[in-house]
Amino acid sequence: xxxxxxxxISKIYGNVKALQNVDLEVKRGEWLAVMGPSGxxxxxxxxxxxxxxxxxxxxxxxxxxxxxxESARSLxxxxxxxxxxxxxxxxxxxxxxxxxxxxxxxxxxxxxxxDEALRALDRVGLLERAKHLPSxxxxxxxxxxxxxxxxxxxxxxxxxxEPTGNLDEANEGIVMDLFRQLHEEGSTxxxxxxxxxxxxxxQRTVVLEHGxxxxxxxxxxxxxxxx
Amino acid sequence: MFWRLIRGALFRQxxxxxxxxxxxxxxxxxxxxxxxxxxxxxxxxxxxxxTYGANIQxxxxxxxxxxxxxxxxxxxxxxxxxxxxxxxxxxKTIFWAFNIVDFAPYLNxxxxxxxxxxxxxxxxxxxxxxxGAWFAKHLDLPTGESVDTGMRNMxxxxxxxxxxxxxxxxxxxxxGSLLAERAGLAAGDRIRVGAQGGTRELTITGIFxxxxxxxxxxxxxxxxxxxxxxxxxxxxxxxxxxxTTPDNELSRRAAQNPKSLSTKEWETWYCTAYVSAICxxxxxxxxxxxxxxxxxxxxxEGAILEKTQLLxxxxxxxxxxxxxxxxxxxxxxxxxxxxxEIGLLKALGANNAPVSWLVLTEVLLTGAVGGAAGYFAGxxxxxIIGHTVFGSAISIKPMVIxxxxxxxxxxxxxxxxxxxxxxxxxxxxxxxxxx
Ligand SMILES: Nc1ncnc2c1ncn2[C@@H]1O[C@H](COP(=O)(O)OP(=O)(O)OP(=O)(O)O)[C@@H](O)[C@H]1O
Ligand SMILES: [Mg+2]
Numbered sequence: 080x081x082x083x084x085x086x087x088i089s090k091i092y093g094n095v096k097a098l099q100n101v102d103l104e105v106k107r108g109e110w111l112a113v114m115g116p117s118g119x120x121x122x123x124x125x126x127x128x129x130x131x132x133x134x135x136x137x138x139x140x141x142x143x144x145x146x147x148x149e150s151a152r153s154l155x156x157x158x159x160x161x162x163x164x165x166x167x168x169x170x171x172x173x174x175x176x177x178x179x180x181x182x183x184x185x186x187x188x189x190x191x192x193x194d195e196a197l198r199a200l201d202r203v204g205l206l207e208r209a210k211h212l213p214s215x216x217x218x219x220x221x222x223x224x225x226x227x228x229x230x231x232x233x234x235x236x237x238x239x240x241e242p243t244g245n246l247d248e249a250n251e252g253i254v255m256d257l258f259r260q261l262h263e264e265g266s267t268x269x270x271x272x273x274x275x276x277x278x279x280x281x282q283r284t285v286v287l288e289h290g291x292x293x294x295x296x297x298x299x300x301x302x303x304x305x306x
Numbered sequence: 307m308f309w310r311l312i313r314g315a316l317f318r319q320x321x322x323x324x325x326x327x328x329x330x331x332x333x334x335x336x337x338x339x340x341x342x343x344x345x346x347x348x349x350x351x352x353x354x355x356x357t358y359g360a361n362i363q364x365x366x367x368x369x370x371x372x373x374x375x376x377x378x379x380x381x382x383x384x385x386x387x388x389x390x391x392x393x394x395x396x397x398k399t400i401f402w403a404f405n406i407v408d409f410a411p412y413l414n415x416x417x418x419x420x421x422x423x424x425x426x427x428x429x430x431x432x433x434x435x436x437x438g439a440w441f442a443k444h445l446d447l448p449t450g451e452s453v454d455t456g457m458r459n460m461x462x463x464x465x466x467x468x469x470x471x472x473x474x475x476x477x478x479x480x481x482g483s484l485l486a487e488r489a490g491l492a493a494g495d496r497i498r499v500g501a502q503g504g505t506r507e508l509t510i511t512g513i514f515x516x517x518x519x520x521x522x523x524x525x526x527x528x529x530x531x532x533x534x535x536x537x538x539x540x541x542x543x544x545x546x547x548x549x550t551t552p553d554n555e556l557s558r559r560a561a562q563n564p565k566s567l568s569t570k571e572w573e574t575w576y577c578t579a580y581v582s583a584i585c586x587x588x589x590x591x592x593x594x595x596x597x598x599x600x601x602x603x604x605x606x607e608g609a610i611l612e613k614t615q616l617l618x619x620x621x622x623x624x625x626x627x628x629x630x631x632x633x634x635x636x637x638x639x640x641x642x643x644x645x646x647e648i649g650l651l652k653a654l655g656a657n658n659a660p661v662s663w664l665v666l667t668e669v670l671l672t673g674a675v676g677g678a679a680g681y682f683a684g685x686x687x688x689x690i691i692g693h694t695v696f697g698s699a700i701s702i703k704p705m706v707i708x709x710x711x712x713x714x715x716x717x718x719x720x721x722x723x724x725x726x727x728x729x730x731x732x733x734x735x736x737x738x739x740x741x
Contacts, residue, residue: 122739131735152657159655170650170738174314186307187656
């Protein structure tokens with residue numbers, strides 16, 4: 080069963096066609112990579128899937144519900160309940176400690192629970208850094224806090240827009256290990272990336288060009304060469 | 307969590323929050339000062355104006371008629387008509403007694419300043435205007451109360467070289483500066499003054515400078531003047547200083563002809579401290595008298611009071627509007643700086659209301675601190691204004707506290723509107739990807 084179905088969506092900004100008639104399906108438990116040159120519409124698509132934007136045309140069916148016509152308020156609720164967001168720039172609140180940054184997500188979801196937040200930090204290997212501010216953490220560590228925050232409310236769908244874009248290779252490895260674990264545990268993951276090595280970890284890669292789906296590659300055994 | 311967010315934001319934006327607190331403190335202090343002064347200023351302005359003299363003059367009815375018919379002045383001697391000194395206490399028993407701040411009776415006597423040498427007395431000396439008056443007279447009223455009233459309060463701006471007269475010292479006199487110069491008088495001199503009722507030796511206690519034609523006169527206690535005129539218990543005029551309500555259409559009509567009013571209008575007029583109503587009641591209290599407003603002063607009193615209060619109201623409104631504008635800039639700038647953080651909260655699932663609350667709570671907390679500081683600073687300002695402008699302390703009105711509180715709240719809310727609008731329009735998709 081598909082967790083996500085995108086049916087003929089377009090997104091038009093003035094005279095820029097960021098997305099044109101895109102169709103895409105994502106199964107529950109699938110790990111999907113999205114690639115494409117800069118300006119091809121990857122972030123635009125992620126924003127629409129992540130309930131932060133609405134398509135100009137077409138339908139987006141998430142967990143059996145069409146979210147393309149929902150009000151801003153119910154989009155916020157859907158995002159809160161079903162989506163976990165991971166950003167290229169981490170977006171941690173810099174005056175809150177690592178554990179507090181995770182608790183903010185709990186606070187707006189339901190109730191802050193410090194023990195649970197600490198367990199999430201433990202999971203990304205940062206338990207002993209719980210009381211540190213983001214400025215005291217390395218880029219890779221900050222991204223792990225961001226991942227822990229994305230996971231804290233048990234989202235159905237994890238969206239990561241260039242999660243390794245700002246990381247060196249060692250940290251990229253740590254983050255990819257986490258994604259692999261999540262995938263093995265059954266999480267549905269969509270990762271936007273410019274890096275073929277990141278993409279080849281996924282089961283399937285969608286390549287966007289000029290706002291259209293250019294091709295879809297299945298990385299079943301050996302990853303195909305894309306580009 | 308909410309408080310951790312607030313604390314973090316307050317702590318991190320210390321500079322901006324201090325600016326906001328300062329802006330609110332400024333507005334609140336001006337509002338506090340102005341409101342305190344405004345509520346106190348009615349009395350203050352009236353007391354201030356009172357020092358510029360009486361606003362009602364009472365003279366005998368026949369004297370007034372003659373004056374009107376022939377244009378004869380009070381000193382012409384054509385009108386040998388008097389008011390009775392014994393009735394004066396009743397001025398403080400009329401309906402508007404509390405509005406009558408001071409009053410002083412006068413008795414004009416034609417007299418000659420005689421030379422020191424005994425033979426010169428026969429030839430007669432220079433004509434002078436001798437005036438008997440009350441200076442700081444203590445009156446026990448039939449109601450059991452007592453008042454102290456007289457020229458000393460009413461002519462408080464007179465510059466006296468020497469001592470003011472007292473009512474008890476009946477052989478003393480006080481000379482106007484022009485008279486003193488002409489006749490070569492100084493404090494401590496002894497003079498002889500003759501009039502219809504006899505000749506008296508008087509000691510000059512002081513030379514005064516009034517800046518008016520009063521400087522030509524010689525003042526003595528009322529008793530002395532009555533003795534010298536040979537007329538006990540009379541006065542020729544009374545000056546009254548009363549607190550009045552500014553004139554309006556009703557009071558002007560009443561002043562022309564009280565009988566033209568309807569019963570209802572009459573009651574309104576009678577029970578309002580219009581100068582004409584007070585005059586009317588004075589006439590009722592003193593037999594055969596005519597009370598007239600000394601127009602310019604009476605009118606300007608009310609007008610200045612109204613204008614001063616209007617001015618203060620304007621300053622208050624402007625300063626509050628100014629601080630609302632100031633904080634609206636600061637808060638909006640703060641929201642803009644934090645747009646990523648706010649976008650993130652929204653992306654994490656926060657609705658508009660909780661995020662708005664967050665920002666509003668920060669500003670309200672800051673504003674409360676600023677408002678409290680401003681309130682106390684404003685009390686200081688009020689005292690400074692009181693001392694420099696009115697020469698006395700401003701009494702602090704507790705009702706200003708809730709008033710300023712409400713105003714500060716209104717200013718904060720009004721000042722936060724633009725930033726809240728910005729915050730509502732902030733879309734996480736846009737700010738989080740740095741567009
Ligand atoms: N809010 C917007 N207003 C106008 N144009 C926009 C807006 N958002 C995106 N675009 C345009 O839509 C197109 C797709 O943008 P998008 O950010 O989705 O690209 P991307 O594939 O994520 O690129 P990158 O790899 O550089 O992140 C671009 O041409 C961009 O300029
Ligand atoms: Mg992008």
